[in-house]
Amino acid sequence: MPSVLELRGVTKEFPGVLANDHIDLTLMEGEIHALLGENGAGKTTLMNILYGLYNPDEGQIIIRGENVEIHSPSDAIMRGVGMVHQHFMLIPVMTVTENVMLGVETTHHGAFLNRSEVAQRIHEISEQYGLEVDPDSYIKDLPVGIQQRVEIIKVLYRQADILILDEPTAVLTPQEVEGLFKVLRSLIARGKSIIFITHKLKEVMALADRITVLRGGKVVGTVTPQESSQEKLAAMMVGRQVNLIIRKKPANPKEVALEVKNLYVCDERKNLLVQDVSFDVRVGEVLGIAGVQGNGQTELVYALTGLLPVVSGEVSILGKPMHHSSPRNILERGVAHVPEDRQKHGLVLSFPVHYNLVLCTYYLSPFARGVTLQEGTIISTATQLVDQFDVRTPSVFLPVSTLSGGNQQKVIVAREFSRPIKLLIASQPTRGLDVGSIEYIHNCIIAKRDEGTAVLLVSPELDEIIALSDRIAIMYKGQIVDIVPAKGVNRDYLGLLMAGVKPDEALETTPRTTEEVEIERVF
Amino acid sequence: MKNKEVKSKTAQKPEPKEEQAPKGKRGFWSQIGQTLLIPGLAVFTGLVFGAIIIIVTDTRVIAAYKNFFNYPGTALLSTFESVFSAYGALFSGAFGSPVALVKGIQVYIATSDNTLLLKAIYPFTESLVTATPYIFAGLAVALGFRCGLFNIGAEGQFFIGALCSAYVGYAFKMPWYLHLPLALLAGALGGAIWGAIPGYLKAVTGAHEVVNTIMMNWIAFRLSDWLLTGPMMAAGYRPVTPVVQDTAFLPRLFSDPLRFNAGFFLALAVAALVYWFLFKTTLGFEIRSVGINPHASRYAGMSIVLNFVLVMTLSGALAGLAGTSQVLGVDHWVGQGFSAGYGFDSIALALLGKSHPLGVVLAALLFGFLRGGATKMQSMAGIPIDIISVIQGSVIIFVAAPAIIRAIYRIRVARAEEAVLTRGWGK
Numbered sequence: 001m002p003s004v005l006e007l008r009g010v011t012k013e014f015p016g017v018l019a020n021d022h023i024d025l026t027l028m029e030g031e032i033h034a035l036l037g038e039n040g041a042g043k044t045t046l047m048n049i050l051y052g053l054y055n056p057d058e059g060q061i062i063i064r065g066e067n068v069e070i071h072s073p074s075d076a077i078m079r080g081v082g083m084v085h086q087h088f089m090l091i092p093v094m095t096v097t098e099n100v101m102l103g104v105e106t107t108h109h110g111a112f113l114n115r116s117e118v119a120q121r122i123h124e125i126s127e128q129y130g131l132e133v134d135p136d137s138y139i140k141d142l143p144v145g146i147q148q149r150v151e152i153i154k155v156l157y158r159q160a161d162i163l164i165l166d167e168p169t170a171v172l173t174p175q176e177v178e179g180l181f182k183v184l185r186s187l188i189a190r191g192k193s194i195i196f197i198t199h200k201l202k203e204v205m206a207l208a209d210r211i212t213v214l215r216g217g218k219v220v221g222t223v224t225p226q227e228s229s230q231e232k233l234a235a236m237m238v239g240r241q242v243n244l245i246i247r248k249k250p251a252n253p254k255e256v257a258l259e260v261k262n263l264y265v266c267d268e269r270k271n272l273l274v275q276d277v278s279f280d281v282r283v284g285e286v287l288g289i290a291g292v293q294g295n296g297q298t299e300l301v302y303a304l305t306g307l308l309p310v311v312s313g314e315v316s317i318l319g320k321p322m323h324h325s326s327p328r329n330i331l332e333r334g335v336a337h338v339p340e341d342r343q344k345h346g347l348v349l350s351f352p353v354h355y356n357l358v359l360c361t362y363y364l365s366p367f368a369r370g371v372t373l374q375e376g377t378i379i380s381t382a383t384q385l386v387d388q389f390d391v392r393t394p395s396v397f398l399p400v401s402t403l404s405g406g407n408q409q410k411v412i413v414a415r416e417f418s419r420p421i422k423l424l425i426a427s428q429p430t431r432g433l434d435v436g437s438i439e440y441i442h443n444c445i446i447a448k449r450d451e452g453t454a455v456l457l458v459s460p461e462l463d464e465i466i467a468l469s470d471r472i473a474i475m476y477k478g479q480i481v482d483i484v485p486a487k488g489v490n491r492d493y494l495g496l497l498m499a500g501v502k503p504d505e506a507l508e509t510t511p512r513t514t515e516e517v518e519i520e521r522v523f
Numbered sequence: 524m525k526n527k528e529v530k531s532k533t534a535q536k537p538e539p540k541e542e543q544a545p546k547g548k549r550g551f552w553s554q555i556g557q558t559l560l561i562p563g564l565a566v567f568t569g570l571v572f573g574a575i576i577i578i579v580t581d582t583r584v585i586a587a588y589k590n591f592f593n594y595p596g597t598a599l600l601s602t603f604e605s606v607f608s609a610y611g612a613l614f615s616g617a618f619g620s621p622v623a624l625v626k627g628i629q630v631y632i633a634t635s636d637n638t639l640l641l642k643a644i645y646p647f648t649e650s651l652v653t654a655t656p657y658i659f660a661g662l663a664v665a666l667g668f669r670c671g672l673f674n675i676g677a678e679g680q681f682f683i684g685a686l687c688s689a690y691v692g693y694a695f696k697m698p699w700y701l702h703l704p705l706a707l708l709a710g711a712l713g714g715a716i717w718g719a720i721p722g723y724l725k726a727v728t729g730a731h732e733v734v735n736t737i738m739m740n741w742i743a744f745r746l747s748d749w750l751l752t753g754p755m756m757a758a759g760y761r762p763v764t765p766v767v768q769d770t771a772f773l774p775r776l777f778s779d780p781l782r783f784n785a786g787f788f789l790a791l792a793v794a795a796l797v798y799w800f801l802f803k804t805t806l807g808f809e810i811r812s813v814g815i816n817p818h819a820s821r822y823a824g825m826s827i828v829l830n831f832v833l834v835m836t837l838s839g840a841l842a843g844l845a846g847t848s849q850v851l852g853v854d855h856w857v858g859q860g861f862s863a864g865y866g867f868d869s870i871a872l873a874l875l876g877k878s879h880p881l882g883v884v885l886a887a888l889l890f891g892f893l894r895g896g897a898t899k900m901q902s903m904a905g906i907p908i909d910i911i912s913v914i915q916g917s918v919i920i921f922v923a924a925p926a927i928i929r930a931i932y933r934i935r936v937a938r939a940e941e942a943v944l945t946r947g948w949g950k
Contacts, residue, residue: 307822328824337822345822348815359812359823363805371804 004029004193005162010059012045019045021217027162032184032194034208038237038434039405042217043197047164051083052076082160084151086167092140096133097122100154125156129186145176152183164195169203173292174462174495181207201230213237238435248446251470253282257423257454263313265303273299275478286455288469288486292498293460296478298340301427301458305337306330318422331360336416340427346412349401353393354382356400357415389414406437413444424448427458442468462494476500488513561925562875564932566889569918574606576913577906581605609904616899617892619646641777646895648783652853654891658790659845660869661876661883662797663838668878669801670834671814676721676736677842678866679743680714684843685850686747687713689857690755692767692850699770706771707847714843715836717743722835726828751859763858773852786852791884793844798880810834842866871919
């Protein structure tokens with residue numbers, strides 16, 4: 001197989017950061033080449049160089065034996081390089097056809113858009129690669145998985161034969177991921193070559209022909225799935241051995257800590273996003289809420305923590321009705337909240353670390369006496385917490401914005417977990433974190449459960465939900481469609497429900513449980 | 524397995540910590556230097572810019588440059604002369620002449636006659652007198668900034684504060700130890716109400732405080748016009764209030780014509796109080812937190828609404844005290860156009876002082892000296908007062924847009940310290 005693309009010694013420096021340090025990468029014709037690395041390893045920078053969004057400081061890009069310079073995305077498209085971004089670049093109020101032709105409009109008589117011809121091409125591409133999509137439907141009416149197909153069609157329509165996919169599975173349900181993999185395989189079967197950016201080990205092992213691992217802007221190595229394993233890849237990514245399996249004791253559920261009855265919640269624009277939700281969480285167990293992002297999980301959590309008003313229904317915490325309480329009353333009832341958006345809700349970024357560590361308790365003894373802050377106590381407590389929760393910061397006086405994402409999250413975890421709590425609401429607690437921090441935070445959550453805290457875990461990562469939960473509730477379009485025990489649960493069943501299939505219909509083809517007992521860790 | 528984990532942690536932890544641990548407090552002085560660097564350079568650049576303006580607007584200099592090729596020395600000399608005499612006058616107008624001071628001290632020691640000495644310190648004390656309302660009003664705006672609120676209404680609050688204190692000052696008879704505190708309180712209260720209204724409107728309806736404080740300014744101006752020509756008008760035909768009774772005066776420290784009074788010390792004490800309030804109390808913690816990130820503050824259980832009302836009330840009270848200090852300490856009555864833009868200048872001042880009480884005091888002193896010196900510059904060096912305003916304005920531009928200063932002096936941006944003063948519209 002000849003190489004279609006070669007990067008030689010590509011280097012890119014941003015002020016203070018060497019994002020790419022002499023990177024070599026070879027893409028063979030007809031292969032899926034996975035680019036694996038933690039956040040900040042330099043994957044996206046490298047691909048933006050290849051797509052002409054950045055200029056490299058050093059190095060060569062060779063496409064089909066020809067040394068090329070790519071200064072803009074249109075250069076890249078001309079050379080046959082196409083990119084499917086993590087955040088789709090589609091216009092929701094336009095049809096599939098219009099989106100595909102945007103920028104390369106076909107006209108007749110020089111002024112009129114030739115939609116039918118484009119629709120015909122889209123149809124051909126769809127058939128050829130198994131990318132079924134109706135050219136006349138509007139983007140806003142399509143599910144995320146289909147929108148992604150449109151993005152891929154856009155790239156193919158521009159006759160790209162080198163496709164870059166940036167974290168394409170982040171927004172998909174498990175079934176949609178399977179569908180995407182099928183499409184990608186059919187693409188390489190027809191001679192296309194693919195660079196697949198990800199940080200999920202399982203996907204890499206299932207899909208890639210070769211894997212290049214990046215760490216800190218450098219290539220750690222290029223391997224094939226056959227000669228590697230998830231453990232080895234994780235170690236390459238992080239630079240040390242990582243504990244891949246969560247060891248946890250069986251849950252020992254006791255009294256009900258959180259009870260939700262027929263809850264209805266609207267978002268700030270008055271869209272009803274949580275409808276008739278009922279569940280309970282007991283002390284000593286983890287209830288996981290699975291679901292694709294945007295199915296009402298965010299609003300559910302905001303309502304439980306007092307950040308959004310409850311439209312109707314009841315929420316009681318430790319037996320006391322709390323659905324009309326303020327965030328402070330709820331906090332004081334012993335509720336900890338690890339928020340989904342840590343920079344918006346979790347931290348005051350320009351406050352120093354020690355202030356962020358007392359953000360919820362600054363007015364209580366021993367941090368305050370009357371109205372005066374006890375700076376000394378705050379500092380000594382903060383220093384101790386930084387130590388205990390392994391927050392890597394040179395000083396507690398530095399603004400928390402100077403910390404890495406993982407350490408910022410640890411500040412939140414340290415603050416929330418160090419209070420006397422009875423209920424922990426953790427929303428995507430490991431979003432965007434590196435493997436090492438994920439491992440740490442997962443262990444913290446399980447430790448809290450074993451100490452006698454009720455845990456409500458919300459995450460779109462099915463692996464995370466399965467690994468940590470004792471029971472799993474599946475949320476779809478604002479409703480909880482089913483609650484199942486986590487032990488031995490069938491992933492396919494969860495996936496079907498997440499995609500909107502009714503439980504009885506799903507049960508016709510897919511059982512709830514499987515024999516597979518091994519619980520695997522998430523990435 | 525757990526052991527392994529612990530080991531790996533302890534093995535990795537110490538390196539970054541031991542290396543950088545002392546950084547926290549060691550950087551105190553360098554931090555102060557960092558903080559003062561940009562405003563200091565901004566003032567300097569403003570003065571340089573002002574010098575250029577003085578040169579190009581001075582007719583003598585322009586005349587000398589017409590003969591530049593014949594007499595280059597004369598042209599350059601007149602350039603320096605022009606700038607030198609202007610800034611010399613600015614300096615002596617702001618601080619007094621050192622020669623006169625030395626002479627005054629000598630005479631005082633020899634004859635214990637203090638007239639010359641008082642005359643020598645007159646310019647300096649006048650600058651402090653001018654700085655006093657600036658300190659109060661600057662603190663008012665700065666406090667708002669700290670909570671993410673833009674109080675443009677300091678001018679109106681200043682007026683209302685002045686009128687309230689003047690009323691209590693002239694309408695009642697009581698011993699000074701009751702009268703003065705009561706007059707001060709009335710001034711603060713008047714301003715507080717004027718600030719609380721837009722604060723309340725923002726909290727309850729979400730109406731933007733910039734719009735509301737501007738409107739409250741106009742209400743204050745017209746209300747005072749009406750009061751000064753009607754209910755509060757003194758006997759006679761001038762639109763002024765009666766003179767405040769001397770039991771409500773802020774005591775003066777020297778005899779006439781020196782107007783330096785206890786208001787200056789009150790302003791310093793209030794600045795210290797604001798510092799303590801902002802940085803040492805739980806309420807101040809909340810205010811700063813809400814100012815930086817209202818979402819996280821709400822998440823942490825703070826009430827955004829309550830903080831908005833509280834801060835606008837306190838901010839109004841401080842601006843009210845600015846007017847009060849001017850009435851009770853300097854003028855002793857209120858007339859039309861009484862404020863002379865203190866409320867608006869204080870916005871620039873709060874920016875210059877980086878919304879820190881100490882910074883505000885320093886900035887207020889700078890403004891006081893600039894204003895004090897300006898008069899002298901006008902009379903002695905013949906520089907139009909407008910040029911002084913240009914210099915003041917350019918200082919403010921350079922301070923408000925630190926990016927210009929960083930670009931001129933090629934200063935690297937310290938990313939972490941970038942603080943957001945106010946949030947934009949609709950957030």
